[in-house]
Amino acid sequence: MTSADGVVVAMVSDTWADAVRRGFYSTADQMIMSLMEDERVPRVLVADHPRGVLSRAKSLLRRDVSAPHTPFLRGVRPWVVSTRTPTTRSAIERRYRAYDRQLAISSRRNGMAAPSLVTFNLYHAAYGSHDWASRVCFYAQDDESAIPRKADEAPLLSDAYRRVAERGIEVVAVSSVLLRRIDPTGPGHVVPNGVVPELWSNPSAAVRDRSESRTTVAYAGSIDSRLDVTAIAQLAAAGHAVQLAGHIADAAVGRELEGLDGVTLLGAVPRASVASFLASADVCLMAHRRTPLTEAMSPLKVYEYLCTGRPVVATSLGSYAEEPDVRRNVTLVDAGGDYVRAVEDALRRGPLDESVRALLAESLSWRRRHEPVISRLSGSSP
Template sequence: MSTDVVVALVSDTWTDAVRRGFYSTADQTLTTLLAEPAVGTVLVADHPRGVASQVRRRLAGDRPAPRRPGLRGVRPVTLRTPPPLDEAALRRRYAGYDRQTAAAARWHGLRRPALVTFNLWHAAHAAHGWAGTRVFYAQDDESAIPSHAPHRAQTLAAYRAIARSGMAVVAVSEVLLERIDPTGTGLVVPNGVDAALWSTPPPQRTPHGAPVALYAGTVDARLDLDAFRALAADGFAVRVAGPLVDADVRAALAAVPGVELLGPRPRAEVVRLAQTADVCVLAHHRTPLTEAMSPLKLYEYLASGTPVVATRLPGSAVAGDRVVWVEPGGDHVAGARAALALGRRAETDRLADVAALSWRARHRPLLELLGVGAGVAA
């Protein structure tokens, strides 16, 4: 007998997932569930948006998940999009979101579906009485995200409510799971890689001058700018691919000779950039946010076969000898030089790494928690 599943998104929509190529943790969870034969219908509940936002997005082509075999969508509505600061208003908002989601589940004929909610407020402030197995899937420590500072007290209260509720919690790192401290089932499911994408054979390497050091990810205040400056000063051609979300960090990097800002790139191009680099770089400050992260880019670097130099952080530990670790604020140049000496991973070993790091392999414990067997093959 199949299990139906409702997936509640954290702050975005099905259309957002399509536009970014199903890249994020929530996106790939949807992909796993939709590919699992033991899952019946997946209902995707978009983040609740205000009436004006709903109209603007619909005019721009935003739509809920399409109706097709095994997939349904719902777009809950609220008066305004930003979460209210008032605790009582926050509870009312997400109780209403839960009612709309439950009504959609009934309308589409889902039978006592499991619930996987990525939405902290939905997990903490709704009853979910219509659902079977209930899971809060934590992707980041939302109390440590700088832009969420106005909601920090509410976030910590939400963690306590989730812990008291006994609902299952899946977290991307042990640090994050410990911060939530659930009284029910707690699982660590690190982020993974898209196996089909990263199984692409590496292109033929051509001789080039300076060794290329690649950072592929969001450009924001997490980055250790001194590490990037030092790498460029040592003669590395530093390439930075990813959204430039922090203007100050962008300006600081743009001012460094030897650093090339590539901006956002299609996923297939990120694969090529990583595979053709000489070393991949993960240089972060140690903060409460980065301590709790499961850095997706680190796993993608490993999947590329290129050696890695990375800041040692609690949520970043991986087995093997393909990463040269540097303590926070340490010497990333020496680390990068040591990584260069490792050379590229043999292709058979690289493909084995891709399989082990794949989202399908990572999600096996989640599928077991939802009662849909031992999980799918990697």
């Protein structure tokens, strides 16, 4: 295959407008950015997840748009009657075959006769025809069957993973744990999540708040059931000031944390301010419970923590803890372990030298992570 026809990117369950709103933060968002910046890819077609009539009406009121129409970038906004995910396998198959047909039509209309396809949507990977694409890749970000809010859907999701494996589709997974669970019969690759080095180019420029005499332990991310509330409570009880910045996705977890002395919930922090917030901390923390979901993750926040240069304490989960950059520079704790001692150990280790921090930011960059994926999608490597 050559790169003449470009790459079609099918989003997970969201849209280009959603990516714009969140500042192109997610794995899929950054794959789009990597493709757009690579000269081997002449054109990128971004396919929104299909939206129903009511959802499209709301989108019009918000003045949402698809990807801009340029020589290098195009967008398509497929539609369905209802956005809600069907509840039977047959209905799911029908929806994603229809979605795939809309992508095929749009790619031809945009002069892409036989593009590569990278889809982030499990059902599309499992049930789309894909006969219009010269190469197909499923990019798996999470074990969707292990997401608590999708518990009722888990059997359908598990069926879809089995179908992906049986089809021999190329699979890119963010962790080796996730890749093993999918167990593809075709090619399989591990590509951990990454960072945007420019966002962390000068984290030390943040003004450190010294009005707080206690050690400040910072967390940036969603407040949800992944968090080990017991670990956070132990750190606060030990006299540390624990500050958590992020959207409260699980109200019960939020209420539990709000009741702890020494714990401050800051709410969502603008993306541009996250680096400053973390750089003002004494220690950056990821304390997660061990679950099937967290074991399969590639924890973006840990990589971002490393780019601040501050000491990092994180739960040792799944395969990410085996990465050399993580093992060398993160104080790892077994799930349910002694986080108080880990914070003390991290403080003794101290912050990273600036030269080490800068090299880490570059080695963990999305562009470097995505290089082998783009080489295959563009046809420049097998």
